Amino acid sequence: MNNDILAYGNVVLRALEPEDLDLLYEWENDSSLWELSNTKAPFSRHILASYLQNATPDIYEQKQVRLIIQSLQGKAVGAVDLFDIDLFHQRAGVGILIHKKEDRRHGYASDALKAFENYAQEIVGVRQLYANIAEDNSESIELFQKAGYHLTGIRKKWLNTLRGWKDEWFFQKILRDPPPY
Numbered sequence: 001m002n003n004d005i006l007a008y009g010n011v012v013l014r015a016l017e018p019e020d021l022d023l024l025y026e027w028e029n030d031s032s033l034w035e036l037s038n039t040k041a042p043f044s045r046h047i048l049a050s051y052l053q054n055a056t057p058d059i060y061e062q063k064q065v066r067l068i069i070q071s072l073q074g075k076a077v078g079a080v081d082l083f084d085i086d087l088f089h090q091r092a093g094v095g096i097l098i099h100k101k102e103d104r105r106h107g108y109a110s111d112a113l114k115a116f117e118n119y120a121q122e123i124v125g126v127r128q129l130y131a132n133i134a135e136d137n138s139e140s141i142e143l144f145q146k147a148g149y150h151l152t153g154i155r156k157k158w159l160n161t162l163r164g165w166k167d168e169w170f171f172q173k174i175l176r177d178p179p180p181y
Contacts, residue, residue, distance in 0.1 A: 009111030013067040069112040077103040090127040121175045135167040149173040
Protein backbone atom coordinates (compact mmCIF):
# COMPACT_ATOMS: atom_id res chain seq x y z
CA MET A 1 0.00 0.00 0.00
CA ASN A 2 1.43 3.36 -0.97
CA ASN A 3 -1.39 5.85 -0.67
CA ASP A 4 0.14 9.27 -1.39
CA ILE A 5 -1.65 10.95 1.53
CA LEU A 6 -0.03 8.45 3.91
CA ALA A 7 3.47 8.73 2.46
CA TYR A 8 6.08 11.43 2.75
CA GLY A 9 9.83 11.38 2.27
CA ASN A 10 11.23 8.12 3.57
CA VAL A 11 8.12 6.75 5.35
CA VAL A 12 4.71 5.29 4.71
CA LEU A 13 2.01 5.30 7.38
CA ARG A 14 -0.12 2.18 7.56
CA ALA A 15 -2.90 0.69 9.66
CA LEU A 16 -2.21 -1.68 12.52
CA GLU A 17 -2.25 -5.34 11.50
CA PRO A 18 -2.63 -8.51 13.59
CA GLU A 19 1.02 -9.23 12.75
CA ASP A 20 1.97 -6.12 14.77
CA LEU A 21 1.09 -7.82 18.06
CA ASP A 22 4.70 -8.61 19.01
CA LEU A 23 5.79 -5.10 18.04
CA LEU A 24 3.05 -3.45 20.13
CA TYR A 25 3.84 -5.78 23.02
CA GLU A 26 7.49 -4.68 22.90
CA TRP A 27 6.70 -0.97 22.57
CA GLU A 28 3.88 -0.77 25.12
CA ASN A 29 5.88 -2.73 27.71
CA ASP A 30 9.10 -0.74 27.36
CA SER A 31 9.09 0.81 30.84
CA SER A 32 11.62 3.46 29.74
CA LEU A 33 8.77 5.01 27.71
CA TRP A 34 6.05 4.82 30.33
CA GLU A 35 6.66 8.32 31.62
CA LEU A 36 6.15 9.70 28.10
CA SER A 37 2.89 7.83 27.58
CA ASN A 38 1.52 8.07 31.13
CA THR A 39 1.52 4.27 31.34
CA LYS A 40 1.53 2.80 34.84
CA ALA A 41 1.34 -0.96 34.20
CA PRO A 42 2.37 -3.45 31.52
CA PHE A 43 -0.01 -4.66 28.83
CA SER A 44 -0.70 -8.35 28.33
CA ARG A 45 -0.59 -9.98 24.90
CA HIS A 46 -4.26 -10.82 25.40
CA ILE A 47 -5.23 -7.17 25.94
CA LEU A 48 -3.21 -6.04 22.92
CA ALA A 49 -4.58 -8.84 20.72
CA SER A 50 -8.10 -7.85 21.75
CA TYR A 51 -7.30 -4.22 20.93
CA LEU A 52 -6.08 -5.20 17.46
CA GLN A 53 -9.06 -7.48 16.86
CA ASN A 54 -11.69 -4.99 18.04
CA ALA A 55 -10.21 -1.78 16.71
CA THR A 56 -12.70 -0.11 14.45
CA PRO A 57 -11.61 1.96 11.48
CA ASP A 58 -14.20 4.59 12.43
CA ILE A 59 -11.96 7.28 13.87
CA TYR A 60 -14.97 9.54 14.41
CA GLU A 61 -16.46 6.99 16.80
CA GLN A 62 -13.15 6.23 18.52
CA LYS A 63 -11.91 9.86 18.44
CA GLN A 64 -8.43 8.46 17.87
CA VAL A 65 -6.31 6.61 15.36
CA ARG A 66 -2.88 4.97 15.55
CA LEU A 67 -0.81 4.29 12.46
CA ILE A 68 2.47 2.43 12.11
CA ILE A 69 5.46 4.36 10.74
CA GLN A 70 7.15 2.15 8.19
CA SER A 71 10.40 2.86 6.35
CA LEU A 72 10.46 2.56 2.57
CA GLN A 73 12.34 -0.71 3.14
CA GLY A 74 9.28 -2.08 4.98
CA LYS A 75 10.63 -1.87 8.55
CA ALA A 76 8.19 -0.70 11.24
CA VAL A 77 10.11 1.97 13.17
CA GLY A 78 7.39 3.59 15.24
CA ALA A 79 3.84 4.78 15.57
CA VAL A 80 1.95 8.04 15.33
CA ASP A 81 -1.33 8.76 17.13
CA LEU A 82 -4.12 11.21 16.56
CA PHE A 83 -6.16 11.51 19.77
CA ASP A 84 -8.92 13.61 21.32
CA ILE A 85 -10.27 14.34 17.84
CA ASP A 86 -12.72 17.21 18.19
CA LEU A 87 -14.52 17.73 14.88
CA PHE A 88 -16.57 20.70 16.08
CA HIS A 89 -13.41 22.66 16.89
CA GLN A 90 -11.46 20.86 14.14
CA ARG A 91 -8.48 19.97 16.33
CA ALA A 92 -6.70 16.92 17.66
CA GLY A 93 -3.66 15.91 19.64
CA VAL A 94 -0.72 14.18 18.03
CA GLY A 95 1.86 11.85 19.55
CA ILE A 96 4.78 10.11 17.90
CA LEU A 97 7.21 7.32 18.77
CA ILE A 98 10.35 6.12 17.06
CA HIS A 99 11.11 3.18 19.31
CA LYS A 100 14.74 2.20 18.80
CA LYS A 101 17.47 4.74 19.39
CA GLU A 102 19.30 3.58 16.25
CA ASP A 103 16.22 4.49 14.17
CA ARG A 104 16.14 8.05 15.51
CA ARG A 105 17.74 11.00 13.74
CA HIS A 106 17.10 9.49 10.29
CA GLY A 107 14.15 11.72 9.42
CA TYR A 108 11.48 9.11 10.13
CA ALA A 109 9.71 11.21 12.77
CA SER A 110 9.70 14.46 10.78
CA ASP A 111 8.53 12.68 7.60
CA ALA A 112 5.86 10.77 9.52
CA LEU A 113 4.67 13.97 11.17
CA LYS A 114 4.35 15.68 7.77
CA ALA A 115 2.42 12.73 6.29
CA PHE A 116 0.21 12.62 9.38
CA GLU A 117 -0.51 16.36 9.17
CA ASN A 118 -1.60 15.90 5.55
CA TYR A 119 -3.82 12.98 6.55
CA ALA A 120 -5.30 14.86 9.53
CA GLN A 121 -6.12 17.89 7.41
CA GLU A 122 -7.25 16.29 4.15
CA ILE A 123 -8.97 13.12 5.38
CA VAL A 124 -9.96 13.68 9.02
CA GLY A 125 -10.81 17.37 8.58
CA VAL A 126 -8.89 18.99 11.41
CA ARG A 127 -7.33 22.41 10.98
CA GLN A 128 -4.98 22.39 13.95
CA LEU A 129 -2.89 19.89 15.86
CA TYR A 130 -1.36 20.07 19.30
CA ALA A 131 1.26 18.16 21.24
CA ASN A 132 1.84 17.90 24.99
CA ILE A 133 5.54 17.45 25.73
CA ALA A 134 7.43 17.18 29.02
CA GLU A 135 9.82 20.08 29.55
CA ASP A 136 12.89 17.82 29.44
CA ASN A 137 11.98 15.87 26.28
CA SER A 138 14.37 17.84 24.09
CA GLU A 139 14.15 15.45 21.11
CA SER A 140 10.38 15.87 20.85
CA ILE A 141 10.54 19.61 21.44
CA GLU A 142 13.10 19.95 18.64
CA LEU A 143 11.02 17.75 16.30
CA PHE A 144 7.81 19.71 16.79
CA GLN A 145 9.50 23.13 16.62
CA LYS A 146 11.24 22.18 13.35
CA ALA A 147 7.85 21.05 12.03
CA GLY A 148 6.37 24.50 12.66
CA TYR A 149 4.63 23.93 16.00
CA HIS A 150 4.68 26.86 18.39
CA LEU A 151 4.91 26.80 22.16
CA THR A 152 1.64 28.39 23.29
CA GLY A 153 1.49 27.41 26.93
CA ILE A 154 3.15 25.76 29.88
CA ARG A 155 1.31 23.71 32.46
CA LYS A 156 3.35 24.17 35.64
CA LYS A 157 4.21 21.08 37.71
CA TRP A 158 1.71 19.12 35.55
CA LEU A 159 3.45 15.74 35.33
CA ASN A 160 4.14 13.65 38.43
CA THR A 161 7.20 11.51 37.66
CA LEU A 162 9.51 9.24 39.61
CA ARG A 163 12.02 12.14 39.67
CA GLY A 164 9.53 14.77 40.79
CA TRP A 165 7.10 17.17 39.16
CA LYS A 166 7.69 18.44 35.64
CA ASP A 167 6.17 21.16 33.54
CA GLU A 168 4.31 20.13 30.40
CA TRP A 169 4.74 22.28 27.31
CA PHE A 170 1.82 22.76 24.95
CA PHE A 171 2.64 23.14 21.25
CA GLN A 172 0.16 24.03 18.48
CA LYS A 173 0.24 24.13 14.71
CA ILE A 174 -2.47 25.72 12.62
CA LEU A 175 -2.71 23.64 9.46
CA ARG A 176 -5.13 26.04 7.82
CA ASP A 177 -7.05 29.06 8.99
CA PRO A 178 -10.81 28.68 9.39
CA PRO A 179 -13.02 30.34 6.78
CA PRO A 180 -14.29 33.81 7.76
CA TYR A 181 -17.89 34.07 8.91
